[in-house]
Amino acid sequence: MTAFALAPEQSAWCAELRALAVExxxxxxxxxxxxxxxxxxxAALGSLGLLPRLFTSPALDLCxxxxxxxxxxxxxxxxxxxxxLGAHPVHAHGTEAQRAHWLxxxxxxxxxxxxxxxxxxxxxxxxxxxxxxxxxGPAGWRLTGEKCWISNAPEADLYTVFARTTPGAGAxxxxxxxxxxxxxxxGGAPLEMLSPHPIGTLAFDGVxxxxxxxLGEPDHGFRVAMDTLNRFRPSVGxxxxxxxxxxxxxxxxxxxxxDAFGGPLSDLQAVSHQVAEMAxxxxxxxxxxxxxxxxxxxxxxxxxxxxxxxxxxxxxxxxYVVDRAVQLHGAxxxxxxxxxxxxxxxxxxxxxxxxASEVQRDIIARELYTKAEGDT
Numbered sequence: 249m250t251a252f253a254l255a256p257e258q259s260a261w262c263a264e265l266r267a268l269a270v271e272x273x274x275x276x277x278x279x280x281x282x283x284x285x286x287x288x289x290x291a292a293l294g295s296l297g298l299l300p301r302l303f304t305s306p307a308l309d310l311c312x313x314x315x316x317x318x319x320x321x322x323x324x325x326x327x328x329x330x331x332x333l334g335a336h337p338v339h340a341h342g343t344e345a346q347r348a349h350w351l352x353x354x355x356x357x358x359x360x361x362x363x364x365x366x367x368x369x370x371x372x373x374x375x376x377x378x379x380x381x382x383x384x385g386p387a388g389w390r391l392t393g394e395k396c397w398i399s400n401a402p403e404a405d406l407y408t409v410f411a412r413t414t415p416g417a418g419a420x421x422x423x424x425x426x427x428x429x430x431x432x433x434x435g436g437a438p439l440e441m442l443s444p445h446p447i448g449t450l451a452f453d454g455v456x457x458x459x460x461x462x463l464g465e466p467d468h469g470f471r472v473a474m475d476t477l478n479r480f481r482p483s484v485g486x487x488x489x490x491x492x493x494x495x496x497x498x499x500x501x502x503x504x505x506x507d508a509f510g511g512p513l514s515d516l517q518a519v520s521h522q523v524a525e526m527a528x529x530x531x532x533x534x535x536x537x538x539x540x541x542x543x544x545x546x547x548x549x550x551x552x553x554x555x556x557x558x559x560x561x562x563x564x565x566x567x568y569v570v571d572r573a574v575q576l577h578g579a580x581x582x583x584x585x586x587x588x589x590x591x592x593x594x595x596x597x598x599x600x601x602x603x604a605s606e607v608q609r610d611i612i613a614r615e616l617y618t619k620a621e622g623d624t
Contacts, residue, residue: 294357318490334361402436
């Protein structure tokens, strides 16, 4: 791939993914219950060989998968992404025993994974989390507290859980644990959300964990969280780009076919200029997402900044493009079951997930000022 275009084989793969999403995944998504884990859909992603690629593909390929699936079936895209988000810490920081036990099941879709970082009073400020890990003997802890807004909760089979092992130490006192769903004391409840994503709460009532459950090293869990978010933030942008491209294509088709004021809507400059602006912003977001993913794959030193920029621009752009698409379609786009009605509910969440837009701006500014200090 150059900085400006995909290679022919990459474009062909994206087209194949869009076709698979329409033919194989969309029917399963339609039979699912909004806001709940769709296990047949997750299993299909495994049987089609897409889930294993979460652990073998570069970040750019992850972005291409998410963008292509989002274009045709947002539910499939979300199911894929949540498996990756929940299990990437196991893949990247787990022990050989942890990986051998869980990753094959995540990859074939028989085990559902979740990433449990956010709390009622510690969302984007991950260093402020308070889920307590109290020592229970020389090689164990008990987890007590709550997690909130956790994707796939409370239906997941395994959770990457971030807990405070050293009080008052900020980001340096957090440990990542791999917690199976059947641990005693672990409960939860689903939440009804605007977006049709499976999201819920988790309650920890003295849940036992041991050193065998630690991901990475004790008190270094914040590094596990940030490594995961840096990999997945550009692909959240890819999810947004996929939705924006779907909304844009639907708008081009609609404004060409819809007659008003003596001709097609596309003949009206007020309409065609809006469509042009939608296209420009979508393409800019796509390029920034690809650039951030390529930087991650190359091990570039500015990955954190690029990932934040990509997520920020792409998610804000998708919100704009879908909103403009609804406006140009008129009332039909507000009817339940219309593509744009669905996208309008979907598109709002990524501006909050994995760090809100305001947090991304803070990351970008902090990185810029840090570099400026180093240059003086």
